[in-house]
Amino acid sequence: MTDLSTTPAPDVRPDQDRPVAFTQDALGWEPWLPPLTEDELTERHWSGLVDRSRAKSEYFMLLARDPDILGARTRTDKDIFYNTRTGLPRAERELAATAASRFNGCIFCASVHSRFASHFSKRQDDVQRLLDEGVGADLGERWNAIVAAAVALTATPIAFGEEHVHRLRAAGLDDLEIVDVVNGAAFFNWANRLMLSLGEPVHEHER
Amino acid sequence: MTLDIIDRLAGIEPGSSLDLVRAERPAARDNAQESHLALFAPADPRGVSLLERHAVAVFVTTLHGAGSSGVADHYVSELTAAGASDGLVAAVLAAAAAGAASGPYGAYPPGPLSAEDAAGPEYAVPAVTAAALGERLAAAFAHAHLLVFRPRDASPAALAALTDAGWSVDDIVTLSQEVAFLSFQLRVVSGLATLAALPADTTRSSS
Numbered sequence: 001m002t003d004l005s006t007t008p009a010p011d012v013r014p015d016q017d018r019p020v021a022f023t024q025d026a027l028g029w030e031p032w033l034p035p036l037t038e039d040e041l042t043e044r045h046w047s048g049l050v051d052r053s054r055a056k057s058e059y060f061m062l063l064a065r066d067p068d069i070l071g072a073r074t075r076t077d078k079d080i081f082y083n084t085r086t087g088l089p090r091a092e093r094e095l096a097a098t099a100a101s102r103f104n105g106c107i108f109c110a111s112v113h114s115r116f117a118s119h120f121s122k123r124q125d126d127v128q129r130l131l132d133e134g135v136g137a138d139l140g141e142r143w144n145a146i147v148a149a150a151v152a153l154t155a156t157p158i159a160f161g162e163e164h165v166h167r168l169r170a171a172g173l174d175d176l177e178i179v180d181v182v183n184g185a186a187f188f189n190w191a192n193r194l195m196l197s198l199g200e201p202v203h204e205h206e207r
Numbered sequence: 208m209t210l211d212i213i214d215r216l217a218g219i220e221p222g223s224s225l226d227l228v229r230a231e232r233p234a235a236r237d238n239a240q241e242s243h244l245a246l247f248a249p250a251d252p253r254g255v256s257l258l259e260r261h262a263v264a265v266f267v268t269t270l271h272g273a274g275s276s277g278v279a280d281h282y283v284s285e286l287t288a289a290g291a292s293d294g295l296v297a298a299v300l301a302a303a304a305a306g307a308a309s310g311p312y313g314a315y316p317p318g319p320l321s322a323e324d325a326a327g328p329e330y331a332v333p334a335v336t337a338a339a340l341g342e343r344l345a346a347a348f349a350h351a352h353l354l355v356f357r358p359r360d361a362s363p364a365a366l367a368a369l370t371d372a373g374w375s376v377d378d379i380v381t382l383s384q385e386v387a388f389l390s391f392q393l394r395v396v397s398g399l400a401t402l403a404a405l406p407a408d409t410t411r412s413s414s
Contacts, residue, residue: 020318032363033376053292065380068249072241079234086231104311105320134323156310156355157272158397165401175408176228182398183235190391193354194322197361197383 019107019201024124025115027107031199035061042052049188050074075191080183088173088180091120092146096184097191098127099150103135106192108201113188145171149178150185211390211407212243213223216278217399224407225399239395246385249284259344259383261286262299266348267389269303270355275393279338302348305333322332327357346372347382351375354386 003169036045046052048067054060054074063070081097083088088096094117101109114131118124129137135151136142145167152159160182168178213236219225229236247260265286268279286296312327330352332345340348346369353365369379 010387013213018316020316021320032366033379063384064381065377066245066384068245069242069381069384071387072238072245073388075238076235076242079232079238083232083234095263105313105315107316140365153394153398154311156270156308157274157393160394160401162401162405166404171407175224175402176231178402179225179228179232179398183232186391186394186398190387190395191389193358193390194383196358197350197354197365 018203019203020113022102022107022110022114024111024118024128024131026115026204027111027201028204029059029108029195029199030202031058031062031201033062033198035059036064037061044068048074050078059195059199063194077187077191079179080187086176086182088177089106089120091123092143092177093180094120095127095130095143095146095182096097096150096181098130098190099147100154100185100188101153102130103154103191104192104196106188106196108195109188109192111201112165142171142186145173146181149181153185154189210280211240213239213395213399216281216392216396218403219399223403225403229399239392242388243392246388247382253381254375255381255385257289258286258291258295259347261289261294262291262340262344263385264380265296265345265350265355266303266306267301267351267355267386268393269300270306270352271393272307275397278393278396293340299338299348301345302332302336302340305336306330306348306352306354308356313357313360315359316388330356342372343374346374350382351386354383355390 019119037072038055041055041064045064045067046055048064048071049060050071060070061069081090081093081199094113097113098117101113110131114127118127123129126143130147131140135147139147145164149160149164149168152161165178168181173181214226214229217230225284247257247264252260261282264282267280268275268282271279283296283300284297291299294347310327310330315321330349332340332348337345350365350369353361366379369382373384
């Protein structure tokens with residue numbers, strides 16, 4: 001006999017608080033393991049956080065438990081996405097990030113980076129089609145080529161090959177721009193796995 | 208020979224066109240290297256030994272299949288250098304061979320995305336390797352397989368399995384960063400090696 005009143009409370013939120021579809025709306029994220037608290041932070045932790053404002057994020061405060069790899073990861077991230085003096089426009093780096101996140105199934109990462117892709121490209125409806133229809137959505141050849149390359153890189157075993165380079169070159173990308181696609185998709189194979197495995201997205205209005 | 212691990216694994220020669228392309232993202236390049244060092248040559252390995260770190264690296268890179276064998280070979284050499292016996296190296300490789308799969312697969316939170324749920328194997332180390340690996344590595348490999356192939360299946364229960372096998376919260380953060388970083392490194396190497404094997408695109412200028 002099971003007495004329901006003694007069933008332990010689940011340690012995750014009820015399903016209705018969790019997003020069940022890809023969205024460009026802002027989502028929250030809750031950790032499954034305890035983040036550090038500000039009073040636990042040493043100078044090494046602050047250095048790992050890179051920006052002091054990241055101490056407000058439970059995600060970064062959890063990752064701060066290994067501050068050296070967090071700091072190097074953050075600086076890698078920033079150069080891949082923010083260094084736009086040369087190379088691929090920011091919008092298309094975010095498109096690669098969104099495609100990788102859509103294919104891996106990271107609802108949280110896809111929400112953040114689809115918003116960036118929409119903001120920088122002004123193509124919100126096309127970005128939404130990528131979220132709604134998946135990585136096979138027809139977004140025009142240049143974007144299709146970027147999405148296909150990001151998806152091939154995201155598959156395990158990795159399915160990226162010469163045909164993807166040829167298609168990107170035919171769509172007008174030079175080798176620096178192709179490396180920006182590679183870096184953007186590859187970086188989200190790092191980020192997706194952390195976001196998916198150390199916590200879960202929640203609707204922002206809950207917070 | 209360059210000391211940059213990604214350049215070495217991708218076959219990028221100093222002064223080559225791809226060397227110059229990578230130089231356009233200097234912080235990304237330097238911090239991908241710093242990330243590698245933080246994980247595999249840390250100033251203080253704390254709760255995760257160098258042997259464990261390199262065993263996980265061999266497991267993860269070998270799961271990526273024949274196309275990533277150059278990266279896997281590097282980590283096998285490093286695992287041996289970290290003091291692993293021939294028996295342990297053989298057990299790690301056997302555990303990886305038993306985990307071959309094609310990802311990403313897994314289930315979404317119940318809802319409209321459930322139509323995209325894709326079935327695939329749930330991994331546990333083969334019984335014949337369990338004694339050589341020990342409880343901590345066996346649990347780490349099961350979690351690494353989850354992160355590599357089906358990160359959207361991650362759960363608090365998966366983290367609890369690591370805790371039960373002796374992984375502290377700090378250790379779990381380091382392990383998660385390692386598997387996620389390798390997912391990035393493998394993909395950057397794949398993309399760059401593919402470009403390096405093709406004649407440089409000289410029809411356009413990056414700058």
